[in-house]
Amino acid sequence: MSALTVLFIGGTGIISSAAAVRAVELGHRVTLLNRGSSSLRPAPPGVEVLTGDVADPASIRRALGDRSFDVVVDFVAFTPDQVQADIDLFTGRTGQYVFISSASAYQKPVAALPIRESSPLRNPFWQYSRDKIACEDLLVGAYRDQGFPVTIIRPSHTYDRTSLPVTGGWTVVDRMRRGLEVVVPGDGTSLWTLTHHVDFARAFVGLLGLPAAVGDVFHITSDEALPWDQIYTTLAAAAGVDDPRLVHVASESVAVVEPEWGPGLLGDKAHSVVFDNSKVKAFVPGWQATTSWATGAREIIEWFDDDSSRRETDPAAERAFDRLLAGARGFGGQGEDPLGTGE
Numbered sequence: 001m002s003a004l005t006v007l008f009i010g011g012t013g014i015i016s017s018a019a020a021v022r023a024v025e026l027g028h029r030v031t032l033l034n035r036g037s038s039s040l041r042p043a044p045p046g047v048e049v050l051t052g053d054v055a056d057p058a059s060i061r062r063a064l065g066d067r068s069f070d071v072v073v074d075f076v077a078f079t080p081d082q083v084q085a086d087i088d089l090f091t092g093r094t095g096q097y098v099f100i101s102s103a104s105a106y107q108k109p110v111a112a113l114p115i116r117e118s119s120p121l122r123n124p125f126w127q128y129s130r131d132k133i134a135c136e137d138l139l140v141g142a143y144r145d146q147g148f149p150v151t152i153i154r155p156s157h158t159y160d161r162t163s164l165p166v167t168g169g170w171t172v173v174d175r176m177r178r179g180l181e182v183v184v185p186g187d188g189t190s191l192w193t194l195t196h197h198v199d200f201a202r203a204f205v206g207l208l209g210l211p212a213a214v215g216d217v218f219h220i221t222s223d224e225a226l227p228w229d230q231i232y233t234t235l236a237a238a239a240g241v242d243d244p245r246l247v248h249v250a251s252e253s254v255a256v257v258e259p260e261w262g263p264g265l266l267g268d269k270a271h272s273v274v275f276d277n278s279k280v281k282a283f284v285p286g287w288q289a290t291t292s293w294a295t296g297a298r299e300i301i302e303w304f305d306d307d308s309s310r311r312e313t314d315p316a317a318e319r320a321f322d323r324l325l326a327g328a329r330g331f332g333g334q335g336e337d338p339l340g341t342g343e
Contacts, residue, residue, distance in 0.1 A: 004028045004209045007064075007094075009054065009086075010075030014160045015100065017041035018201035019073070026205060033063055034076075040162060057085055064089075071208045073098040078128070083135045087142050096149050096214055098207075101136055103156035103219050103275070104129040104268040114276040117154075117217050126267025136217075143215050151207060152217040156273060159296065160197045161303040162310075166232060167254065167261055167269070170304060171317040176236050181245040183324050185254045185265050188229035188246065191272040195222040196291035206284030213283060221275040222289035228269075231293065238297040249324045258320040 006023055010016045011032030021044045023030045031048040043049050052063035054076055072094040077083050083099065090097055107120040108129075121136070123129035142148035159165050166172045167185055175182050203220045207213045226234075229246060236244035251270040255262030281287055304310045 004070040005031070005068075006071045006073070006208060007031045007033060007069040008073050008075060009033050009060075009077070010073075011043065011047075011049075012041045013075055014041075014163055014197050015155060015158050015200060015204070016073075016075040018160065018197040019204050020044055020047060022198075022201040022205040023208070028205075028208070031069070033060065041160075054082065057089075060089070068093040070094065071096045071098065073100070073208075075100050077135065079131050080134045080138050083138050087139075087148055091146070091148060094149065096151055096209060097139075098151045098153060099135060099139055101132045101152050101154045101217075102129060103154045103221065103273070105133045105136070105154065106273075108267055108271055110271050110273065113272065114274045115219070116276045117219060117279055123267050126263040128263065129267055149214045151213045151215075153204065153207070154217065154219040155200060156193050156195060156219065156221045156275065157269075158195045158197050158200050159300075161299045164235075164300060165194055166235065167265065168317040168321065169314060170311055171313045171321070172232075173235065173239050173301070173304070174311065174313050175318075175321065176241045176244045177239060179245070181247045181321075181325050182232070183249050183254065183321050184228055184232055184246045185249060185251040185261075186228060186270055187248050188232075189227050190270065191225040191274055192228055192231060192269065193221050193223075193225045193273055193275060194231070194293050194296065195220070195289060196296050199289035199291050203280050203284050203287045203289075206287060207280070210283065218280045218283070219275055219277070220280050221277060222291075223275075223277060224289070224293060225272075225274045226293060234294050235297045235301075238294070238301040247325055247328050249328055253327070254320075254324060257323050258316070261320075 006028050008016055008020055011020050011034055020030055024044050024046050032043055033050045033052050035053050050063040052059040072090050074086055105121045105123060106115050107122045108125060121133045136152055139150040143150050157165055172182050200220050232246055251265045255265055
């Protein structure tokens with residue numbers, strides 16, 4: 001494939017940073033449009049950076065002028081009004097518009113495994129997911145009615161070295177290292193899929209500029225589906241903890257004690273997810289996710305341990321865990337529902 005001109009709206013997030021690196025490696029001419037550089041995930045060498053704020057559409061128009069691109073990817077569109085602004089702005093100015101949706105949009109509870117791109121979309125638990133579904137509906141309509149050249153991508157849980165996938169973040173690792181109990185939402189047996197951002201990027205960039213991908217939808221995930229208990233014990237092993245003290249608490253109870261965690265648990269993590277990636281593999285021949293969670297967990301711990309300022313615990317998470325654990329002990333320990341909300 002010849003070099004593409006590619007615009008990334010965003011470009012410094014978990015997914016977009018790896019995608020930018022991969023696109024540059026393949027010789028594409030990459031432009032990032034965001035509010036400013038990120039010290040956490042800086043733009044790779046050779047990338048053009050424009051400044052604009054998606055909350056200020058006029059600043060986006062000023063930054064872009066009358067430029068056109070072979071591919072436009074919006075990593076930071078979450079609502080239909082943001083997507084409509086993109087449709088208005090990029091109609092006639094790109095050969096492919098890529099929308100980053102979410103695998104959390106798939107039907108919850110999950111009706112059948114493995115999940116395929118044809119699986120129904122419905123999530124009554126999480127507004128984030130419902131907004132992504134509404135964005136997809138808008139874009140599919142624009143493709144059908146106007147020929148707007150959309151490709152929809154549904155990532156699942158994609159991580160990099162800076163992002164811990166467990167509820168409570170670094171506080172969980174800190175408690176493990178101190179020999180304290182940690183809360184695992186649910187019973188620890190449901191399956192979850194974690195995808196390293198470099199693996200995701202290799203498949204994702206392979207879809208850019210591909211005419212056959214226009215008007216279509218893809219999810220991109222690892223094929224490694226692990227029980228939550230194994231995810232926690234693997235993380236513990238990477239942190240030097242041989243026998244972490246895991247306590248299972250109903251996800252509904254966790255959501256009551258810490259409401260901010262509720263939608264992501266009940267609308268996504270509480271359900272077993274196994275994905276069929278045969279579609280993206282057919283479009284990007286030879287692609288395979290190759291980074292195991294064991295490797296990813298070591299990478300995460302090494303990054304946090306490299307700088308003490310990164311190892312900050314969350315007092316609110318500590319209080320939530322202590323309350324949940326007290327309830328679990330009061331109601332007979334593991335397997336019980338401390339707040340009587342059901343599982």
